[in-house]
Amino acid sequence: MERLVGQLVELAGTGVDVSDLGNGPRPGGLRRMDAAGGWFSFLVAPRDPLIIVVRIVPPFDAL
Numbered sequence: 001m002e003r004l005v006g007q008l009v010e011l012a013g014t015g016v017d018v019s020d021l022g023n024g025p026r027p028g029g030l031r032r033m034d035a036a037g038g039w040f041s042f043l044v045a046p047r048d049p050l051i052i053v054v055r056i057v058p059p060f061d062a063l
Contacts, residue, residue: 001056004035005042008051012044018051019044030054037061 012018022031022042032041037059043052 001035001038001040001053004033005040005051005053008042012049012051019046 008018008021011021019031022033024031030041030043032039038057040053040057041055043054044050045052
């Protein structure tokens with residue numbers, strides 16, 4: 001998860017709009033991205049260089 005979030009930050013640093021990556025109802029809202037059998041939810045602050053990880057769910061077999 002940390003590696004994937006780091007890659008999102010790197011993409012955002014190069015000018016790529018990461019607010020529409022992952023799954024979500026509309027760009028800019030809460031996004032969900034699958035990762036290593038689990039998933040995480042994140043928000044992208046539109047005016048700040050900030051990605052906020054809201055929830056991390058590990059693979060169900062690890063619970």
